[in-house]
Amino acid sequence: MKNKHVLVLGLAKSGFAVAKLLVRYGAIVTVNEKKPRQQCEGVAELEELGVKVVCGSHPLSLLEQPIDLIVKNPGIPYCNPLLQEAGRKKIPIVTEVEVGYLLTRAPIIGITGSNGKTTTTTLIYEMLKGSERSPLIAGNIGTVFCEVAAQAGEDQWLVTELSSFQLLGTMQFHPKIGVLLNIFDAHLDYHGSKQAYIEAKAKLFAHQTPADLAVFNLDQEETRRVAEEVRAQIAWFSMHGRPERGAYLDGRRIKVSNQRGEVTDILAIDELKLPGAHNLENVLAAVTVSLEAGAKVERVREVLRTFTGVAHRLQFVRELHGVRYYNDSKATNALATKKAIEAFPGSVVLIAGGLDRGDDYHELEDVFQSNLKALIVYGQVAQKLAEVGHRAGVKHVNRVDNVIEAVNRAYQVAEQGDTVLLSPAAASWDQFSSFEERGDMFTDCVHMLR
DSSP, X not given: OTTOEEEEEOOSHHHHHHHHHHHHTTOEEEEEESSOGGGOSSHHHHHHTTOEEEESSOOGGGGGSOOSEEEEOTTSOTTSHHHHHHHHTTOOEEOHHHHHHHTOOSOEEEEEOSSOHHHHHHHHHHHHTTSSSXXXXXXXXXSOHHHHHTTOOTTSEEEEEOOHHHHHTOXXXXXXXXXXXXXXXXXXXXXXXXXXXXXXXXXXXXXXXXXXXXXXXXXXXXXXXXXXXXXXXXXXXXXXXXXXXXXXXXXXEEEEEOTTOOEEEEEEGGGOOSOSTTHHHHHHHHHHHHHXXXXXXXXHHHHHHHOOOBTTBSEEEEEETTEEEEEOTTOOXXXXXXXXXXXXXXXXXXXXXXXXXXXOOGGGHHHHHHHEEEEEEXXXXXXXXXXXXXHHTOSEEEEOSSXXXXXXXHHHHOOTTOEEEEOOSSOSTTTOSSHHHHHHHHXXXXXXXX
């Protein structure tokens, strides 16, 4: 990277981290952020490092200077005029994941999929503790990949959650183990079509060789199709089949078959602490990957018996007056919310809403009908969700302005034995900067209840 002219597009957490890293490796860096300067954090620190910072717009004039590489924030679409012009000029456009890969010697475990990435990534990380290669965790889970990758040693596993946005901006990225959990309709407003979305996910395996491992969901046709194109060795996980290599269910027990066909009995699914039937797939994927990567069987069992979830993903917040409150703010699509609701067989008071990305939410009607006591909606998609609630016959459908009002309304409606669940089924960006901020607000409001 020394003496390369790099334009970093977007000054969010990842942009700030990659700009500092590039400077450390001798690059000549310009950062461009659409927001006004007064709304941007870290500008002064970057300028002290010699970074040129341009705020307020994405001017095409930035491309009049020599640019060897553009590192863009994953959320900025490729239809952005500056990126379109950069494409015409044949300037390479990547995300910080590609930069981190080029600067690390650590073997990478990359996890992607429409749902379950954070839970599976965290499970793998926890299971690998105490193995020969001490793990690090990074990526879309909240810790910027390039920042961790640059510090990782070649004797450490770098366990990484990766979104389709991040993977689309890779050119040479090469994980030692790649995992595709599932594929559902998601982010189609960004990718343009489901096929383009699948192709972005498949980039995880593009540079793997027969010396690497690719892990797939045997139970889904879309993931099996992606597996047909990879060159790596393949292992599977399955709720319904018995793969030659990988984790599966045998009755109510989790078992795993290794490369030699030897079967290890892990534990009974009744011993799992993680709530939700949908999380069983995440567990099977994590068991497959962790044992392939050298985890100790006893450590795997210990994690499965004690792991209760991650922040913002079916996170238990508190119990008050016999009502249990859960934060599932990371559920940014209808399928994730449907699975979250199904995790609680009792009476659910659902808080949902957020950015309108064109979904109609019809797939939620059945689970609304069977599981919801009340539906409290807010944000741009409030009307759409309310209409589904009315069609499903939900007794209480309320529209409020924000999460604070939603928590207070849920408190009024919920009775002993109910579950209050924040599972928005939408992105947070209409009212929040991130799903974490949304989930933290929900959690803070719940803790203020008396």
